[in-house]
Amino acid sequence: MGMGLGMDETFDAGFFVRWLEAAASAVDREAGRLTELDSAIGDADHGANLKRGFAAVAELLAEEPPATPGAVLVSAGRQLISTVGGASGPLYGTLLRRTGKALGEDRRVGRERLAEAFAVGVAAVSQLGGAQVGDKTMLDALTPAAEALRTSFGAARTAAEEGALATVPLQARKGRASYLGERSIGHQDPGATSSALLFAELAETARAEGAA
Amino acid sequence: MGMGLGMDETFDAGFFVRWLEAAASAVDREAGRLTELDSAIGDADHGANLKRGFAAVAELLAEEPPATPGAVLVSAGRQLISTVGGASGPLYGTLLRRTGKALGEDRRVGRERLAEAFAVGVAAVSQLGGAQVGDKTMLDALTPAAEALRTSFGAARTAAEEGALATVPLQARKGRASYLGERSIGHQDPGATSSALLFAELAETARAEGAA
Amino acid sequence: MKMLINVPETVVADALRGMAAAHPELTVDVERGMVVRRDAPVAGKVALVSGGGSGHEPLHAGFVGPGMLSAACPGAVFTSPVPDQMVRAAAAVDSGAGVLFVIKNYTGDVLNFEMAAELAEDEGVQVAKVLVDDDVAVTDSLYTAGRRGTGGTLFVEKIAGAAAEEGAPLERVEAIARRVSARCRSFGVALSACTTPAKGSPTFELPEGELELGVGIHGEPGRERRGMMTSREIADYAVDAVVEDLRPSGPVLALVNGMGGTPLLELYGFNAEVQRVLSERGIPVARTLVGNYVTSLDMAGCSVTLCEVDEELLRLWDAPVRTPALRWGR
Amino acid sequence: MKMLINVPETVVADALRGMAAAHPELTVDVERGMVVRRDAPVAGKVALVSGGGSGHEPLHAGFVGPGMLSAACPGAVFTSPVPDQMVRAAAAVDSGAGVLFVIKNYTGDVLNFEMAAELAEDEGVQVAKVLVDDDVAVTDSLYTAGRRGTGGTLFVEKIAGAAAEEGAPLERVEAIARRVSARCRSFGVALSACTTPAKGSPTFELPEGELELGVGIHGEPGRERRGMMTSREIADYAVDAVVEDLRPSGPVLALVNGMGGTPLLELYGFNAEVQRVLSERGIPVARTLVGNYVTSLDMAGCSVTLCEVDEELLRLWDAPVRTPALRWGR
Numbered sequence A, B: 001m002g003m004g005l006g007m008d009e010t011f012d013a014g015f016f017v018r019w020l021e022a023a024a025s026a027v028d029r030e031a032g033r034l035t036e037l038d039s040a041i042g043d044a045d046h047g048a049n050l051k052r053g054f055a056a057v058a059e060l061l062a063e064e065p066p067a068t069p070g071a072v073l074v075s076a077g078r079q080l081i082s083t084v085g086g087a088s089g090p091l092y093g094t095l096l097r098r099t100g101k102a103l104g105e106d107r108r109v110g111r112e113r114l115a116e117a118f119a120v121g122v123a124a125v126s127q128l129g130g131a132q133v134g135d136k137t138m139l140d141a142l143t144p145a146a147e148a149l150r151t152s153f154g155a156a157r158t159a160a161e162e163g164a165l166a167t168v169p170l171q172a173r174k175g176r177a178s179y180l181g182e183r184s185i186g187h188q189d190p191g192a193t194s195s196a197l198l199f200a201e202l203a204e205t206a207r208a209e210g211a212a
Numbered sequence C, D: 001m002k003m004l005i006n007v008p009e010t011v012v013a014d015a016l017r018g019m020a021a022a023h024p025e026l027t028v029d030v031e032r033g034m035v036v037r038r039d040a041p042v043a044g045k046v047a048l049v050s051g052g053g054s055g056h057e058p059l060h061a062g063f064v065g066p067g068m069l070s071a072a073c074p075g076a077v078f079t080s081p082v083p084d085q086m087v088r089a090a091a092a093v094d095s096g097a098g099v100l101f102v103i104k105n106y107t108g109d110v111l112n113f114e115m116a117a118e119l120a121e122d123e124g125v126q127v128a129k130v131l132v133d134d135d136v137a138v139t140d141s142l143y144t145a146g147r148r149g150t151g152g153t154l155f156v157e158k159i160a161g162a163a164a165e166e167g168a169p170l171e172r173v174e175a176i177a178r179r180v181s182a183r184c185r186s187f188g189v190a191l192s193a194c195t196t197p198a199k200g201s202p203t204f205e206l207p208e209g210e211l212e213l214g215v216g217i218h219g220e221p222g223r224e225r226r227g228m229m230t231s232r233e234i235a236d237y238a239v240d241a242v243v244e245d246l247r248p249s250g251p252v253l254a255l256v257n258g259m260g261g262t263p264l265l266e267l268y269g270f271n272a273e274v275q276r277v278l279s280e281r282g283i284p285v286a287r288t289l290v291g292n293y294v295t296s297l298d299m300a301g302c303s304v305t306l307c308e309v310d311e312e313l314l315r316l317w318d319a320p321v322r323t324p325a326l327r328w329g330r
């Protein structure tokens, strides 16, 4: 940690492209597990959905790399909306698109700035899907992660992971798992799990570049 | 054997009704096994087919018992044709109907007379279905049984049983099992098995009445 | 094996009662085991009667109606109907113009329909017969019961039914039916075995990683068993088997048929591969029908039937038909 | 689990290619994921666009044609389509009279269709929406995503489609669609789980002697699991569940729907039981449709949908329809 980089270290568009590429690899690697989780309380497609979407994101970013962090996220969000479908497509798409929009046109952004933007994106997800923390959705990982990102990338990763784990004892009130009623208890939410994966890759990308 | 009954012992309509009732019970009891055999080299319905048919025969004979052996067999044969379907319905129906017709209007018939009539019935089965002994069909049991009936009921029973067993190593050339080609080898033919059952019940019925 | 039934003994009667409720345009005689066009007999029109074991729905009862069958006689599951059914059906639909029996080539069907034909003729009905034996998986030789009748039945019933509807006399309807039957070939593939209500467990064993090439619609085994193949490979194998036997020199009708347990999604995807092979082999496809038409209870799998057509047969194929399962034109 | 596919990734595109070959009367755009009436846009006519995850065939693409849908947008298996598909479909079918989106109530479908509606309106298309949420197995409360859309979709698409075909303006087509949606209720039962190509194994565990009462068409669990029941018992349970919620005071349309893996023979037999219950409950049945219409891949099972109709809705139900899966009238 530290590695000689100060509080006011900033990240350019390339950093976000590398993150999303890492996310695409991670989703590809973990697709089976995500689908398995979705099979228990959903319809067994979450892994396939995100794999398709993030592969399309990686491809798009490789072809037409945007110039700013905000543009990277907006473009990735749009691509998710256009390629994922299901519940997670519009939700993750909105998360990235609104986070990106909140970043504006700056060519470099710092972690705290990013945390604020993420909070905007997470709020948009909550508004779009009508879910709150505790409903056993991706928001259970996203909300604490965005909050913890104010502290560090590592804290965000941990918060997302803990948030995902914390969905296990919950009863789902939104999305497909809500049909299960009490039977949804005891299973980890697939969307919260993929959210944790995204924040893990964000932390990894930051660590590889010497940031915390 | 013998039981004081001579060579010229004769059987009335009641005897044939009792035989067919016993056959109905036997088919009912063995339906699962017959279907199982048909499942291996056919379409898994032989037991159900004969069960339905012989139950209808027993019912008809109980309602309207014909006066002569010939009439019993003709009426039973017609009933099988009208209720069994499949390959075995017309074939067994023809067997009984033609055997019955060959018996004419006599009120009592002897075993040797019956054997001759059965030979006529078996020939009709062969003509209708175009099969010969060795084609792995009911004829492999019926043909030797009709022949051995000239000697005794017990011999007919044994011949039918041996004939049915002898179908195991054969390759089917008629009926549904023929589609299997070489794969039909090693299985006992369901129709030959039910034929053996009929002759076993014939021998039992005769034995119960003191005939051989 | 779970089934949506009461008891095995009543499945066919139950289905007929359910069919009666859903199709007031048909006369369903549950007791006598026959499904008849409500307007039969149609004056001056040749009637078509078919039938066979149940478990292949919508075949045959789903093909009763204007432009196709006049009546269908369902037997017990996988068991041909009894002659009494066909005799009664023939009497119910004959207008005096005669009746064509469409018979799938199975020992049981042939024997029962032949007996019925004799009896119906005794009652003064003129009967002609056509045998459908289109399944190339079986060698047609002295050593077998001959090729089985499968998907080709649909083409024979539709095209001959259209000829009858147009007013063709019995001889001509029979000739057309024979022409179609002679120009139809099929090949079936099973991905899983079917389960009959009476047996309650699969009628044959098909291990997880294997399929049966050349399966019959009663689960009869076919040419060979192989390790699982892709849709592409199955299409290559099945179409080639059909084409090698049929050797069409003109356009064909294609039936890409589901065995009952294969989702329509997969069946349409399989059709894409069938069309690819046909185009690679230079065989023009005039019309394609995709769906579950000649089934084998819950069996997963498919069959391909090709029917070579000339202009007349194609026109008759396109002619209006109004049945529960096939319906087009006006 | 064996499937008739090449690779899971291409099943939907393969199926669309196969559908294009079988249905020259439809325009199938594989690349853009849409199936469109060939004659669209029809001048002055309101267009209907629906769509949803694949795996429920013939829903929705099999319902495209005169008298029903103008276009359908198939998503990946069990995954709602993306907004781009609906936006393009709306543009392709809009004659200027506006477009009705028929949306099954699932989070994914709702979100994607809502995004599409916004985008299409930005492009100058007038969009109305109707939500189908007929599955009574789910409690419609704050604690769930609301009732699911299942068999009722067929009634909404058919009846609103007929109104559009007659020339009704968007407002009226929307009002009729809402009326139908409000008067439809469904209940589904699974005898076996379905297997998605991507997962390759059953999406839920259903032990041999048990069934799932209230299952959804993506294999979502329902009200309860029980030991195996007869067709009669299942009909009692399912029809009562629907009737208790719908409480019809007039005649109904009945859809006795197969989930994909249940043989038509069983489905017709089940219909006999459904009709018995309805008659015992004193509910007159105006029309009955039996078949695999809103499926769940290879799932064995069935669903019952009732739609209470007045004279107008019944007339629109009877109006001509010409689609791959539903076809009647002239």
Ligand SMILES: Nc1ncnc2c1ncn2[C@@H]1O[C@H](COP(=O)(O)OP(=O)(O)O)[C@@H](O)[C@H]1O
Residues within 6 Å of the ligand: A038, A042, A043, A045, A046, A049, A050, A085, A086, A087, A088, A089, A091, A125, A129, A130, A131, A136, A137, A138, A139, A174, A175, A176, A189, A190, A191, A192, D078, D079, D080, D107, D108, D109
């Ligand atoms: N209303 C909602 N708000 C937030 N997240 C949701 C909502 N509904 C579903 N999700 C998330 O989406 C995940 C499911 O995504 P996915 O399986 O791709 O879509 P679908 O449920 O349409 O099949 C769930 O695990 C949950 O985390």
Ligand SMILES: Nc1ncnc2c1ncn2[C@@H]1O[C@H](COP(=O)(O)OP(=O)(O)O)[C@@H](O)[C@H]1O
Residues within 6 Å of the ligand: B038, B042, B043, B045, B046, B047, B049, B050, B085, B086, B087, B088, B089, B091, B125, B128, B129, B130, B131, B136, B137, B138, B139, B174, B175, B176, B189, B190, B191, B192, C078, C079, C080, C107, C108
């Ligand atoms: N051509 C034939 N000649 C004599 N017997 C035959 C012939 N074809 C079939 N069989 C007999 O019929 C039996 C099958 O009867 P069954 O299963 O009831 O009819 P199906 O084959 O129509 O299902 C066979 O085991 C065989 O013994």
Ligand SMILES: [Mg+2]
Residues within 6 Å of the ligand: A038, A042, A043, A044, A045, A046, A086, A176
């Ligand atoms: Mg899902």
Ligand SMILES: [Mg+2]
Residues within 6 Å of the ligand: B038, B042, B043, B044, B045, B046, B086, B176
């Ligand atoms: Mg048999």
Ligand SMILES: [Mg+2]
Residues within 6 Å of the ligand: B043, B045, B086, B087, C053, C077, C078, C079, C080, C108
């Ligand atoms: Mg049989």
Ligand SMILES: [Mg+2]
Residues within 6 Å of the ligand: A043, A045, A086, A087, D053, D077, D078, D079, D080, D108
């Ligand atoms: Mg989904």
